[in-house]
Amino acid sequence: MEGTTTPPVRPAAAPRAPAGTAPRPYAVLAVTSLALALVLINGTSINVALPDLSRDFAAPAGLADWFLLAFLLANTASILVFGRISDLVGRRRIYLVGMTAFMVLSLAATVAPDAGTFIAVRALQGVSAATIVANSSALVADAFPEHRLAYGLSLNLTAASVANTVGPTIGGLLVSVAGWEAVFLVNVPFGLAALLLGLRVLPGPRAATGRRERFDARGALLSAAALATLLYGVNRLSTAGPADPVVWAMLGLGVVLWAVFGLLERRLQDPLVDLALVRDKARACAYGAAFFQSFGRAGVTVLVVLQQQIVAGRSAAEAGLTGMVMALAMVVVTPVSGRLTRVLTARTLTALGGGLSVAGTVGLALTPPTAALPATMAWLVLVGAGIGTFVTPNTTAIMRGVAPERRAVANSVRSMLYNSAAALGTSVVLLLVSASGIAGYDVQDSGPRVSAAFTVALLVCAGADALALAFGIARGGPWRVRDGAAG
Template identity: 35%
Template sequence: MTAPGVDLQGRSPWSVLPPLCLGFFMIMVDTTIVNIAVPTLQAAFDASLTTVGWVNSAYLLTFAVLLLVTGRLGDRFGPRPVFLAGLVVFTLASLACGLAGTAGQLIAARAVQGVGGALMTPQTMAMITRVFPPQKRGAALGVWGSVAGVATITGPVLGGLLVETVGWEWIFFVNIPVGAVALWLAVRALPDLPTHDRTFDVPGVVLSVVGLGLLVFGLQEGATYEWGTIAGPVSVPLVIGAGALVTGAFVLWQRRLGESALLPLRLFVHRNFALANAAGAAVSFAMTGIFFPFTLYLQQVLGLSPLHAALVGLPGSLVSGVVAPFAGRLSDRVAGKWAVATGFSVLAVSIGVLATQVQPGVPLWRLVVPMLGFGVGTGLTFSPLGNLATTGLDQRTAGAGAGAFNTTRQVGGVIGSAVVVAVLTTRLATTMPAAARDAAAGLPADLREPFVEGVRQAAAAGLGAAGGVDVPDGVPPDAAAALRAAARAAVDAGFATAAAQTLAVTVGVLVLGALCAFAMRGHQPVPGVAPAARVADAAG
């Protein structure tokens, strides 16, 4: 059974999921797979950490900024051709990434890869929304959501394996056979859906790309420039402020155009769509806020290798992949808001428990258990949230709505990254000196103040520089050994405390997401009611 007006030539609507999920899997994996290879890329290109950081930033920037535009392209030209174009661009860009001879070439190829990902992502949700009937859509989005859960941890694990065995190039080359299979399946399985001939909002495209580009760049790279001057009179606050003004102009322009807009604002009249966008931003914020300090803690405090650190989260991600399809089916039978609210609540409790366990020398099982709860929470949240966001979309605006939903999720992740880095850095400047004062109690009196000051300066120098405190010349061997042991204890305790406090920030954001879920309308999906009718009912 398919949605009205869709001809699959006798095939089940489930036949469209394999190519959509394969493409979405590649996109999600490539948001995380590079992080594990950062030290290797620094050595391979003799590049600074800031330069290599742009290998990931370039991908995320083009990906996030273009989602609104590419969602509307799917409405104008059809999801199938736009998805196929994105798949080809993404796969060829992956080849270019693996063949890159300089850091600049790799960054440019990653930016193009982000364009391919942006072309594909809204079409996956829009195709599911338009092909599946309302009473089956939650189950389909459950499968789609499970792909995101599995991809979250597959990136770091797969990246660690490839980097340690065949080389960094293969974190990109691996996309080529996957992309080829996805392309073959897409050509065979994806239907040509009706398009809607209307003028394309060129000023809206320009305003959205410029506004979101400035906002995302400022938030994403603010910590790199210490939230100050970028070049000459240009500063991070100026860039963010300009982005906010241009984005405001974009909203006013969309309001003026009405139905012809790049992003029809009437979509947000539907309460569940508006709240699902806010909740989507909250869950992306939290996922970024969880993994950044937690991964650093696993490696810097517990001393795990990148691959072993990735494996700590593997059970939780596998649980998420199992739970998500069931949660999607559940949202077809009961009001999806309850699954989403439960998911956010489980996430908040799990991360709250995890924050209490982030300590030096903690047994790993005490970290794995709350991460299992994290997997349950993400599985309950992601799929029903996508269903709630798309339930009120009609055939004309499915792409625009999917683009908006994915844009808010990505921008939420960018904001989360910026806030978490700022909070962690700020807390380290306090927690490490405090831990140093405690550790200095066992040192000779004349070494205590220099020791505390050394730890303070090391913490202020950056996240990765806090592991070493110079031992002054002429210090006896016994005292030098005591200094090093105290420094290690201070760094471990201070970093663990700062990481736990940063995780607490994400708990607050998850509580806000739960409140958004509770505020959604609680009606159950009604079999046989067309999406357009539900939009009219919601608008009324």
């Protein structure tokens, strides 16, 4: 109820399995990992298809950016909304509806008649994907006991991290063999498998026994509008330049909308986001670290595949395979990091992971794009190892100690920050590349201005990784686990 300053009341019920049907942890993990990997692969595989899409739709660079950003923006703007809805009506129901919509929209993307329609379909895909992203870690946290939570999350996040990075590789192979349409058609059989497994494995909600909470519709609209205007302002900066008053109007409006959203949430009994989640210093630092680490990772993922095609003149398949080593490093390191949480705190592991990412990204920036591929791949291994070391302890620090009825919201805040940073990172690095004067992403240009633009963009990503490192250390606490506390 508005006008009160009492903290949000927590309902007695949570969207978990019905009485007597405990979730099967590894079955739930398998389903959520498959669905999350499918969504994230689709989100990043289109990076490699960007030159082909630009050519087929006759889209200049500024318009083609929205082939990537429409999905990210809509996904990010929807995550908080679906996280809250999932806490209220049940994670399983939201997951199944979202997966069905994602498959249908994948088919629609292949028959889009023009760039505008394609962008609209991508935006709707982003909304459907939000139902899966918002629920993934929360479903795992529901299914795994506290002492196994870090390990369960590490496996789920391994799938997510690998999907994010291997997407360009898969996209490159599909585009080279069957055209960009294959990037979307492949979603249908795997999406159907994820849907059928979800019907069989995911637990339904248990009957509510406490006060029924209200959905904060005004907060949902404000948060979505704030994210949309901010990200639109950033993208418009790349096409219209800093002299355009609309750019600063959008950025300013986004900040104002966020301020209004924060004030509204403090006054509501049933807010969209429980602000108590970010009042804890350690969790707030973990959220900040997640934001900047995602900024750097998204930027590197986009830059590497574009640089290899535009500057080095390599094929889409070669560009995608270049990033594969980063994914392999993450596959190896992420589960190891999950096990290390037994002896090393989140502070230690995020600091180590952040340091590795900084070193690897700086190395990429200083390596000529025309250098032999092993030199580039060596730095990508370092970046992948840093990401793998960082993500599990940081996510566990966010989810640990959150009440079951707030887990989807806690994960949604993390996912919203993660995706906001990914969209922002993608926008910023594309802005820097576009500012070099490049005619489009479907042309080859190894001139000094273009090469310098990629170098500067990679150094910006390294700066974001350094900020993630700083937040990881700022959370405070010990460097080693003491008395079973993971920090």
